[in-house]
Every structure is written in structure tokens, then in C-alpha cells.
Amino acid sequence: MFSRRQLLALGLASPAYSAALPGETHMATGVKTGELTPRSATLWLRRTASSLRLNNGIVRRGHQSQAVFLEPGLSPDLLEGAAPGAPGYFQVRYQSGARRRSSRLLEVDPTADFTAQLLLDGLQPATSYSFLLETRATRNGRVDGELTGRFRTLPLATSPTPAHIALLSCQMYCHMDSPDGFALYRSIERDQPNFLLSCGDNVYYDNESPIARSAPVALHHWQRMYSLPSLHSCLRHTPGFWQKDDHDTLSDDAWPSMPPGRMAPLTFAEGQKIFRDMVPAPPPARPLYRSIRVGRHLELFLTESRDYRSPNTDPDSPAKTIWGDEQKNWLFSALRSSDATFKILVNPNPLVGPDRNSKKDNHANASFASEGAAIRRFLRDNFPHNLIAVCGDRHWQYHSVHPDTGLHEFGCGAASDAHAGGTPGLDPAYHRFHRVLGGYLTIEVDTSSPQPLLQFTHKNVEGNPVHRHRFPGRPQA
Numbered sequence: 386m387f388s389r390r391q392l393l394a395l396g397l398a399s400p401a402y403s404a405a406l407p408g409e410t411h412m413a414t415g416v417k418t419g420e421l422t423p424r425s426a427t428l429w430l431r432r433t434a435s436s437l438r439l440n441n442g443i444v445r446r447g448h449q450s451q452a453v454f455l456e457p458g459l460s461p462d463l464l465e466g467a468a469p470g471a472p473g474y475f476q477v478r479y480q481s482g483a484r485r486r487s488s489r490l491l492e493v494d495p496t497a498d499f500t501a502q503l504l505l506d507g508l509q510p511a512t513s514y515s516f517l518l519e520t521r522a523t524r525n526g527r528v529d530g531e532l533t534g535r536f537r538t539l540p541l542a543t544s545p546t547p548a549h550i551a552l553l554s555c556q557m558y559c560h561m562d563s564p565d566g567f568a569l570y571r572s573i574e575r576d577q578p579n580f581l582l583s584c585g586d587n588v589y590y591d592n593e594s595p596i597a598r599s600a601p602v603a604l605h606h607w608q609r610m611y612s613l614p615s616l617h618s619c620l621r622h623t624p625g626f627w628q629k630d631d632h633d634t635l636s637d638d639a640w641p642s643m644p645p646g647r648m649a650p651l652t653f654a655e656g657q658k659i660f661r662d663m664v665p666a667p668p669p670a671r672p673l674y675r676s677i678r679v680g681r682h683l684e685l686f687l688t689e690s691r692d693y694r695s696p697n698t699d700p701d702s703p704a705k706t707i708w709g710d711e712q713k714n715w716l717f718s719a720l721r722s723s724d725a726t727f728k729i730l731v732n733p734n735p736l737v738g739p740d741r742n743s744k745k746d747n748h749a750n751a752s753f754a755s756e757g758a759a760i761r762r763f764l765r766d767n768f769p770h771n772l773i774a775v776c777g778d779r780h781w782q783y784h785s786v787h788p789d790t791g792l793h794e795f796g797c798g799a800a801s802d803a804h805a806g807g808t809p810g811l812d813p814a815y816h817r818f819h820r821v822l823g824g825y826l827t828i829e830v831d832t833s834s835p836q837p838l839l840q841f842t843h844k845n846v847e848g849n850p851v852h853r854h855r856f857p858g859r860p861q862a
């Protein structure tokens with residue numbers, strides 16, 4: 386245990402950490418708005434012990450071979466970036482124009498790290514809402530400081546509106562590139578997309594310090610990441626959708642039956658639960674694969690690439706799978722029944738690549754070659770002109786075209802320059818664009834002329850375009 390003197394030195398015994406002060410927000414990990422539809426939105430809420438992250442805590446950095454476990458007996462709440470949760474209640478007031486509404490009082494769930502998810506429904510399509518969050522320690526207690534934010538609901542599927550989405554992935558804490566976290570969140574906040582899409586590796590449990598072999602350390606990874614000022618600010622003003630990948634489920638290239646190895650006693654199943662607790666997520670009974678309709682011209686299909694996969698180590702065969710039969714049946718039938726002008730497949734992992742020959746984790750690798758080829762063939766045969774794949778996971782930005790099927794894939798790249806690398810190199814048979822630096826990808830539908838255009842723009846972390854490609858749609862009626 387730490388003495389009071391040690392706690393004082395760490396800033397943990399200060400009133401700001403341990404008790405409420407007037408005006409304190411008690412939302413150090415911010416708010417996330419997600420699962421948008423034309424009529425609803427889900428707010429992810431978390432009450433924290435303090436209004437601020439612990440900026441002067443014990444620093445544990447280092448990745449890959451330098452990554453270390455947390456020393457036995459040392460609480461993650463003493464680490465730099467800690468923002469431990471606290472019991473209490475939320476009330477959400479929200480409004481559009483003069484119409485004001487207020488939620489019921491909502492208690493945070495201590496078994497979900499003091500979070501709560503609130504479905505706001507009965508909303509108007511394509512409408513901007515502002516919200517004000519209030520917390521309190523007890524049902525009838527004093528109200529803490531408030532936090533404000535905003536979101537805009539999605540347009541109806543019949544509405545020929547423009548769209549603007551930002552795709553990012555692979556944010557490693559020790560590779561942050563700005564004093565307030567990650568420059569690309571400031572850039573995305575400035576861009577004001579309809580929403581951002583974080584397509585996996587939101588945190589890295591296994592290959593940066595402290596290695597998360599327990600739920601409290603795994604939760605610390607989320608606390609220190611989402612309490613960073615640039616993320617806190619962006620996500621108050623920008624809704625999002627979140628997917629998970631290997632590092633934010635358990636460990637590198639993980640699959641459900643994989644022994645957790647050095648991550649034990651943390652399990653794959655715990656990682657699945659923690660992910661759903663840490664982001665606005667579909668209800669627990671619903672899978673994480675889902676689609677997002679954004680007006681007449683755009684539908685995004687988000688796949689889940691960890692929960693259903695065969696062991697990566699199995700020999701390749703038509704039965705070996707990443708997505709699983711149920712997900713593939715859903716996806717293929719949802720794609721066929723969609724009347725959106727453009728369809729985007731949003732995969733945590735590549736479908737086209739190319740990737741390093743040593744990898745055994747995705748549809749661009751030889752170890753899943755049969756399923757990868759079958760999916761690409763299905764897409765070419767059914768949607769030769771209006772389906773595009775995008776992905777995260779790979780730490781370089783690229784636009785590639787599959788030589789046999791003509792399927793286009795855009796990889797958004799890593800969230801910072803320091804985290805870029807690992808490419809097999811530029812391959813002229815595939816690549817239209819290849820850049821080994823950090824950044825993000827915007828997906829835009831331009832409806833300013835009779836023929837809608839789908840535009841992909843790779844941006845650097847500062848938000849400056851580094852590559853652009855457009856696809857024309859069929860003329861509007």
C-alpha cells in the first residue's frame with residue numbers, strides 16, 4: 386500500500402482526485418455518441434472519481450519487446466492517465482431548436498466500469514441535437530459540473546443527401562504525437578464529419594506497457610486513451626461507430642479458442658465484454674456486425690473479424706473462416722437487398738492487401754486464401770461497380786486494386802506517424818497509392834451534380850489530403 390505522503394506526491398490524495406469540488410464534471414473519460422440512426426442515438430456515459438485524468442501518475446511506456454507487466458500490488462489507478470470510475474447517476478438533457486427533453490435518472494453500472502448506455506429515441510432525421518450531461522454521486526445528491534456535446538441524426542434512406550465519414554484505426558498510446566494525445570482527432574473534429582468510424586486497435590492490451598493480463602489493467606488502457614484532451618474534445622462533438630480487432634480484444638492476431646498465454650488470466654471472453662462496455666454498442670443480444678444507412682446513396686457494412694474466426698493456425702480450406710457462416714449469410718443478403726447507390730464494406734482487416742507473407746491473420750494472407758477468394762468473387766459477381774472495401778489494421782495508408790477481381794480497397798493507416806511501418810512495400814500489381822505514415826481516410830458522397838460521386842481521401846494526421854480517388858454513381862432520378 387502507498388503512504389499518504391506517496392499518494393500526495395502522485396496527486397492522488399488531493400481533493401481534486403478523491404472528493405467532489407463544485408463545478409467538477411466527473412467525466413474525465415468524456416462521452417461517446419454512437420449507433421446513430423435517423424431516429425435514435427446511443428450515449429456512452431461514465432462517471433469518474435475526478436474531473437481530470439491523473440497526469441502526474443507513474444509512467445509505464447514501452448512497446449513490443451520493451452512492454453512490461455504491471456508490478457504486483459501496484460494499482461493501475463496510480464498510473465499516468467488513470468481516471469478511475471465512481472458510482473453515481475446521470476441525467477441527460479437534449480434539445481433540437483426549441484424542443485427540449487430530459488432523460489430519466491440513470492445509474493452507472495459498477496460491473497461495467499461505472500458506465501451506462503442511454504438510448505435516445507423518437508428523434509428527427511438529419512437533425513442536430515445538443516446535449517448536456519449532469520452527474521451526481523447519489524440519487525438526491527448535489528449535481529456535479531456538467532458537460533455539453535452534440536450530434537446529428539442520420540438522414541432517411543430515401544434522402545439524397547451528401548455524406549462525410551472519417552475512418553481511423555491503430556492508436557497506440559506510446560505513439561501519441563501531440564501533447565494532447567493524437568493530432569488526427571483535432572483534424573477530424575475540424576472536418577466535422579457525420580461521424581467517425583474507429584475500425585479496431587483502439588487500445589493495445591498486449592504489446593505496450595502495462596500489458597493487460599487483468600480486467601483492471603485492460604480498463605486502464607481505455608481510461609488513459611479516452612481521457613486524452615484531443616479525444617475527449619473530438620468525441621463530445623463527433624459521433625462515432627466502433628469496431629474491435631485483435632489488440633483491443635486480447636492479443637496479436639487473437640481468435641476465440643486461442644489460449645491466452647501470457648495474457649492469462651485475462652480471457653478472450655472478458656475482452657469481448659470490456660469492448661462492449663467501453664463504446665456505444667449494439668444491445669448485448671445483438672452481434673457487432675451491423676450496417677449503417679446514410680441517405681439514399683450510401684450504406685456501410687461493418688464486419689466483425691474476431692468473434693467467429695477459426696484458429697489462424699488451421700490449414701487453409703473452404704471451411705476455414707474469419708467471418709463465420711451466420712455473419713456471411715447476413716452480409717451477403719444485406720448487400721443484395723440494399724438499394725444504396727454505393728456500398729462500403731468496413732473491415733477491421735484487409736480483404737485485398739497485399740500484406741506481409743509472414744502474416745496469418747486476414748483475407749489477404751495465404752492462411753485464409755480460400756475464404757478471401759470466395760468473398761472477393763462474390764463481390765465481383767454481384768457488385769462489380771459500386772462496392773468498395775475499406776480497412777484498418779495495417780500500419781500504412783494504401784489504395785489497392787485486386788488484380789483478378791478489380792475490388793478496390795482503401796487502408797486508412799495508423800493513427801500517428803510513429804506507429805506507421807510493417808508494409809511489404811509498394812507492389813505495382815496492386816497499389817495505386819502507398820504511404821508509410823499515419824493519418825486517416827475520409828469517405829464522402831458528393832451530390833452537388835446530377836451524378837452522385839463517391840470520394841475517398843487519405844489525409845495525414847494534420848488533416849491535409851495526400852491522395853484522392855473518385856467513383857461516379859448512376860445519375861439521380
Ligand SMILES: [Fe+2]
Pocket residue numbers: 555586632778779
Ligand atoms: Fe494495429
